[in-house]
Amino acid sequence: MSRSATRDSKEVRRVVTASLIGATIEWYDFFLYGVVAGIVFNKLYFPASDPLVSTMLAYGTFAVGFLSRPLGGVIFGHFGDKLGRKSMLVMTLMIMGVSTVLIGLVPTYDQIGIWAPLILLVLRIAQGIGLGGEWGGAVLMAFEYAPKEKRGFYASIPQIGLALGLCLASGVVAGLSWALSEEQFLSWGWRAAFVLSFLLVAVGMYIRLNVMETPEFKKVKEGGEEIKLPIKEVITKYPGNVLAGMGARYIDGVFFNVFGVFSIAYLTQTLNLSRTDALLGVMAAAFVMIFTIPLFGGLSDKIGRTRIYFWGSLLTGLSAFAGFWFMKHSNADMLTVWLAIIIPFGVFYASVYGPEAALFSELFDAKVRYSGISFVYQFSGIFASGITPIIATYLLQKGGGEPWLVCAYVLFAGLVSALSAAWIGRRKRAVAQLKPAVDMR
Numbered sequence: 524m525s526r527s528a529t530r531d532s533k534e535v536r537r538v539v540t541a542s543l544i545g546a547t548i549e550w551y552d553f554f555l556y557g558v559v560a561g562i563v564f565n566k567l568y569f570p571a572s573d574p575l576v577s578t579m580l581a582y583g584t585f586a587v588g589f590l591s592r593p594l595g596g597v598i599f600g601h602f603g604d605k606l607g608r609k610s611m612l613v614m615t616l617m618i619m620g621v622s623t624v625l626i627g628l629v630p631t632y633d634q635i636g637i638w639a640p641l642i643l644l645v646l647r648i649a650q651g652i653g654l655g656g657e658w659g660g661a662v663l664m665a666f667e668y669a670p671k672e673k674r675g676f677y678a679s680i681p682q683i684g685l686a687l688g689l690c691l692a693s694g695v696v697a698g699l700s701w702a703l704s705e706e707q708f709l710s711w712g713w714r715a716a717f718v719l720s721f722l723l724v725a726v727g728m729y730i731r732l733n734v735m736e737t738p739e740f741k742k743v744k745e746g747g748e749e750i751k752l753p754i755k756e757v758i759t760k761y762p763g764n765v766l767a768g769m770g771a772r773y774i775d776g777v778f779f780n781v782f783g784v785f786s787i788a789y790l791t792q793t794l795n796l797s798r799t800d801a802l803l804g805v806m807a808a809a810f811v812m813i814f815t816i817p818l819f820g821g822l823s824d825k826i827g828r829t830r831i832y833f834w835g836s837l838l839t840g841l842s843a844f845a846g847f848w849f850m851k852h853s854n855a856d857m858l859t860v861w862l863a864i865i866i867p868f869g870v871f872y873a874s875v876y877g878p879e880a881a882l883f884s885e886l887f888d889a890k891v892r893y894s895g896i897s898f899v900y901q902f903s904g905i906f907a908s909g910i911t912p913i914i915a916t917y918l919l920q921k922g923g924g925e926p927w928l929v930c931a932y933v934l935f936a937g938l939v940s941a942l943s944a945a946w947i948g949r950r951k952r953a954v955a956q957l958k959p960a961v962d963m964r
Contacts, residue, residue, distance in 0.1 A: 539681070543684050543687075545616055545731050548720070552620065555696070557780070567632060568632050568643055591652050592904055595897075596655040600895075608667075611656055615653045615657040622649035622650045622653065623717050627713075659896045663893055674884075676820045679820020682820070686809045693803075694806045753891040753895075756891045757887065763950070768886055768943075769899055769943075771836075772940070777933055787802060789926065803861070812869050812872070828878045831877075833945055849863035875940070883895075883896045
C-alpha cells in the first residue's frame with residue numbers, strides 16, 4: 524500500500540471514529556430520556572390518578588423531541604450543505620450536552636408545580652433540535668470519506684452509536700436501579716445519569732474538533748456549487764426519493780421504540796418484572812447490535828442495499844409477534860425474556876438500521892445531501908418514532924393487556940418499509956440503465 528493510501532486510510536478511520544463517538548454521546552443523551560420517561564417522569568413530573576394517563580403524558584414529551592428534530596435537521600442541514608459538515612457537528616453536540624445536563628437538574632412537579640413539566644418540555648425540544656442536525660452530519664462524514672465500494676460498511680459505523688448510546692443509557696439506569704433503593708433512585712439517582720453527559724460531551728468535543736471536512740463537500744465548495752436553499756431543492760427535485768425514504772424509515776422508528784422504549788414499560792407494568800431486569804434485556808440487545816449493524820452494512824455493499832433492506836423490513840416486522848409471545852409466556856424466566864428482546868431487536872432490526880445510512884445518502888447529490896437525509900430521517904421520525912410509545916400504550920389497552928395489536932402495527936410498518944425499499948431499488952436500476960457508470964447498489 525502506498526504512503527498516500529495509508530494516509531487516506533488513517534484519515535478515514537479517524538473520521539469514522541469521531542463520528543461514532545459523537546453519535547454515541549448524542550444517542551445516549553436522547554434515549555436516556557426515553558428510558559426514564561415511563562419509569563420516572565410519569566411519577567415526578569406528570570402526576571395523575573390514572574397511571575395510564577401519567578405514562579402517556581410522559582411519553583408525550585418524549586414525542587415532542589421527535590417533533591423538533593425536523594427543525595434541527597432543516598437548520599443544520601441547510602448550513603451543513605453551505606458551510607460544511609464538521610462545524611455543524613460541533614454545534615449539535617454542544618446543544619445536546621447542555622440540554623441533557625439541565626434535564627437532570629429540573630425540580631419536580633411537587634417543588635415548582637406546572638413549571639416543572641414546562642421546563643422539561645423546552646429542554647426536550649432543545650434535545651430534538653440538536654439530534655436533528657447530528658445524525659445527518661455524522662453519517663455523511665463517514666459516507667463521504669469512505670471508498671465507494673465500502674460505503675455501506677463505513678456509513679453503518681456511526682449507526683453503532685445508537686446501539687452504544689442505548690446500551691450505555693440502559694446500563695447506567697439499570698446500574699443505578701440495582702445499587703439504589705426506589706426512594707434514592709427517584710430522588711437523585713436518575714439525575715446522575717443525565718449529569719454524566721457533561722463528561723461524555725467534553726470527550727466528544729475534543730475528538731470532533733480534530734477532524735477535517737469531507738472530500739465531497741470540499742469539491743462542492745471549490746466548484747461554487749452550493750445551493751441557496753438546499754431544502755427547497757430537496758423537496759422540488761427529489762420528491763419521490765423523499766417519500767420513499769420516509770416510507771423505508773417507518774419500520775426503523777416503530778420497531779426501535781416498541782422494543783427499546785415501550786417494552787420496558789410493558790415488562791414492568793403489565794408483566795410486573797423488575798425495572799433492572801427489563802433494562803438489562805434492552806442493554807443486551809443493544810450490545811449485540813454493536814456487531815450486527817456493521818455486519819449488515821457490509822453485506823449491503825456485496826448483496827445490494829435495497830435487497831437487504833427489503834427482506835430485513837419484512838423479517839423485522841414479523842419478529843415482533845415472536846418476541847412478545849415469548850415475553851408474555853416467559854413465566855418470569857429472565858433468559859426467555861432477554862432472548863425475546865435480543866433476537867428481534869439485536870439481530871433482525873440491525874438488518875434495517877445497518878444499511879439505512881448509505882441507502883438514504885445515495886438518494887441525494889452531495890450539494891443537498893445533508894439537508895436531504897436529515898429531512899427524510901427526522902421528519903419521518905415524528906410518525907415512525909415519536910408517537911410510537913403512545914400508539915403502543917393505547918393499542919395495549921385496547922387489546923385488554925394483550926400485545927397483539929401492537930405487533931400488528933409493527934408488521935404494518937415493516938410492509939410499508941419493504942415496499943418503499945423495493946421502489947427505491949427499481950428506480951435505481953432504471954437510472955443505472957441510463958447511466959451505466961453510476962454505482963446504484
